[in-house]
Amino acid sequence: MNIVVCVKQVPDPETPPSSFKIDSVANRVMPAAGVPPVISPFDEHAVEAALRIKDAKGAKVTVISMGKDLVMDVVKKPLSMGADELILLQDEAFEGGDSFTTAYALSMAIKKTGQYDLILCGRQAADWDVGQVGLGIAELLGIPSVAPVKKVEALDGRVKVERVVPDGYEVIEVPMPAVVTISNELGEPRYATMKGIMAAARKKPTVWTSQDIGAEASKIGKAGSRIKLLKLFIPVREVKCVMAEGESIEEAAADLALKMRAAKII
C-alpha cells in the first residue's frame, strides 16, 4: 500500500500572540526572531496516521512538501518519525500561488509518484488556516475525500475513517484511492527516535521542479492564482481589563463577583 502525506512548513503557530508581527508593506508575516518553523501541526498528525497504518499493515509512506526556505531539519521530521521517502517541490515558479495552484502542483507530484492508495493531508495549514488543499487534490485527481478525520484504518481496497462532526463522529468507509484530512483528535504524534533521526540524516530528499512534475505554467504560482491578497493586518482589540482585588484570594474572588454584579453581568 502506498500512502502519500502532504506536509507544509509553517511559522510556529504556538508562538505567543504578542510576538506576532507583520510587514504591512510586503503583506507578509515576519517570522518571530529565533523561533524555528515547524511542520504544520495537523500535518504531523497526518504523518502519525500514515505511520499507524504502516505499523498495522505495512505501507510505504512518501511525504511531499512544497515551499521555499525549507529548513531541512524541519521537513525531515516525518522521516525521523518513520516515513520512507521525502519529496520536495522547490521552484521559483511555484511562488505567489493560492490553494488552487498548491493543490494542482501537489496532485501532479502525487501522480508522478506512480501508485497511490491513500493521500493524507492536515485538516488545515496553521498559517493561512484555509483547509482547502486536501479537498482540492481529491477534486483534481477525481477521487473521494473525507474531512476532517480522527481515525483511519486500512481495509481491503477501502479505508474506514472516523469523521469529526460537531456532536460526535461518523464512521465512514470509502474506496481507495482517496484523500483523508486529519485532525488533532487522532492523538499525539509519535516522537522521533534516535535511530529514526540518524536514518533521516542519511536520507536525501528528492527535489522536483515544476517541469519535473509536468505542471502547466498557467496553473502554478502567480499566473495560476485565482485569488489575490489585498491586505494583511493585525486587528486592534482594545479592552481594558478591570482586575479584582482583595487581601486574600477569597476576598478577590468575592470582589470579582461584586464588580460583575455592579456591571449587571450576573
Next chain:
Amino acid sequence: MAEYKGVLICGEVADGKLAAISQELLYAGRQLANALGVELSAALVGSGVNGLSREMVALGADKVYVVDDPLLKDYQGDSYVPVLEKLCQKVMPEIVLVGQTSMGRDLAPRLAFRLGTVAAMDCVLLGIDPQSKLLIQTRPVYGGSALATFVTESARPQMATVRVKAMSQAERDDSRKGEVIPFAAGLQASDLRAKVVNKVKEEVAGVKLEDAKVIVSGGRGVGGSESFSYLNDLAKVLGAAVGASRPPCDSGWVPSSVQVGLTGKIVTPDLYIAVAISGSSQHLAGCSGSKCIVAINKDPEANIFKVAQFGLVGDYRKVLPAFAQKCKELMSG
C-alpha cells in the same frame, strides 16, 4: 465574465428547520445583492425540505431552488457537490456563499475546484468594492492573529464561506414575494462513493454550548478531568455550559465536542469565563464574540487578560469556590 450574475447562498437545514447559518447567509447575501443591484437566490438542499422554501423567501431570497431528494438526507460530498455544481451551472451566480460549518468546510472547497474557482474560507466580513464590483473577502489567518483581505480576480463564481455567528440574522418578513423553483437532483445511490456506516453521538448533558448564555471554560491549567468539578460547580450556580480549550479535549478530560476555538466551536455567550486558559489566538477565535470575557489565571502576563473585561490573578482552585459562593449570594438576593 458578464454571463455570471447574482448571488447564491447554500442554505443548511438541521433537524427539519433552517439552521441559524442559513439566516446569516441570507443576511450577508442580501447585503451583497443590494450593493450590486442583483437577485439573491438560495439553494435549499435536503430530503423533505420543500416546506422551508417560503421561509427562505420571507428571509430575503428572491428565488429559492429546492432540491429535495432522499439521497440528500444527510450531507455527503458525493451527493451535494454534483447537485450544487449543476445548480451553479444553471444559475451562473457571480457570488456563492456557504457556511463555515461541518458541511461547508467539506462542500465549499470541492465545489469551488469543480467549478474552476477557489473559496475564501471562514470569512468574517464581506463587501463589494464600489469600483471593481468585486467581492471583498476578509478572513482571519494565522490562528486569528491577523486578518487578510482577498479578491477573486480571475475565476467565477467568487466563492466564500462565512464564519458562524459572524453575520446578523436576516429578518423575517412574510409579506415578501419570491419564486420557488424545484430542481432535480438527478442522483443515483451508486454516486455515493463514501458510505456512512455508523453515527456516534458524543453529546454532553445540560445546556448546549452553542446556545448557552453563560459559559465556563477550562484550559490546560485545570490539570485533570476531576478538577473540572470546580468548573461544573460554578456552572451550576450560573446556569452555564462548560467548555474547554483544546488541551483538555486532547487529554480526554472532557469530550472534544466542547472544544472552543478555531477548529472547535464558535460561541458568542453574554458571559465567557476563561479558567486557566492562556488566551492563544486559536482559542480566542472561538470566543472573542462573547459580550463579556472574564479571565481567571495565575499568570498576570497571560494573553487572556488582554481581551477580558474582568480578571483575577490566582489559583482557580481557590478562586472558583469563593467566587461561586458570592455569585450564589448575590443572585439569590
